[in-house]
Amino acid sequence: MNNEVKSVFVIESGNYVEITYQEFLERRSSDSSYKSRKFILVETHIMELSEENYRAYYKEKRHVKYVKEREREVGVVSYDALSDRGICGEELIADQEVDVCDLAVSRTLVENLRNCLSLLSDEEYHLIRLRFYEQLTEAEIGRLCGVSQQSISKRLAGICKKIKNLMKI
Numbered sequence: 001m002n003n004e005v006k007s008v009f010v011i012e013s014g015n016y017v018e019i020t021y022q023e024f025l026e027r028r029s030s031d032s033s034y035k036s037r038k039f040i041l042v043e044t045h046i047m048e049l050s051e052e053n054y055r056a057y058y059k060e061k062r063h064v065k066y067v068k069e070r071e072r073e074v075g076v077v078s079y080d081a082l083s084d085r086g087i088c089g090e091e092l093i094a095d096q097e098v099d100v101c102d103l104a105v106s107r108t109l110v111e112n113l114r115n116c117l118s119l120l121s122d123e124e125y126h127l128i129r130l131r132f133y134e135q136l137t138e139a140e141i142g143r144l145c146g147v148s149q150q151s152i153s154k155r156l157a158g159i160c161k162k163i164k165n166l167m168k169i
Contacts, residue, residue: 008046010037021046109167116166124159131156 008024009016019027024046028034038054039046049057070076117125130136130144138156139149 004044005041005046006044008039008048010048011050016048112167113163116163119166120159120162124155124162127152127155128159128163 005021008019008021010019010024010027011017038049038051040049040054040057041047117128120128127141130141131138136144137149138152142149142152145152
């Protein structure tokens with residue numbers, strides 16, 4: 001380790017003081033307080049930390065390790081890993097952004113439809129509700145109302161035409 005470590009930073013009187021690695025080893029063997037002090041290796045330097053910072057450092061280090069392990073387990077892939085042969089990985093992911101114009105038109109149509117439905121008679125609204133909200137077939141509606149499927153079909157066609165006219169489509 002001596003060849004790797006360039007310097008050691010120890011806390012003396014509340015400030016960091018730089019010493020050589022050899023001096024650090026000598027102090028550690030002669031001064032018993034060094035055995036209880038907390039040090040970490042940062043690249044080619046050893047740095048003393050307070051107990052609180054030492055715990056926070058290793059807590060973060062364990063968290064990063066945990067996250068990397070979870071990423072391997074679930075198969076997380078970075079955008080950079082998708083990049084290959086001049087293709088940017090971000091370009092391979094579909095754009096999920098909604099067109100604001102389409103959204104505005106859709107909301108306007110829905111509001112217009114609600115207004116038109118409120119103008120229908122109770123019987124017309126009931127048939128529309130059974131067919132399109134409850135998703136019953138025309139035959140099922142016919143049985144409920146005591147009329148034929150053809151009669152329900154004609155009534156629904158007339159109601160839909162009325163709605164189209166009210167909506168001015």
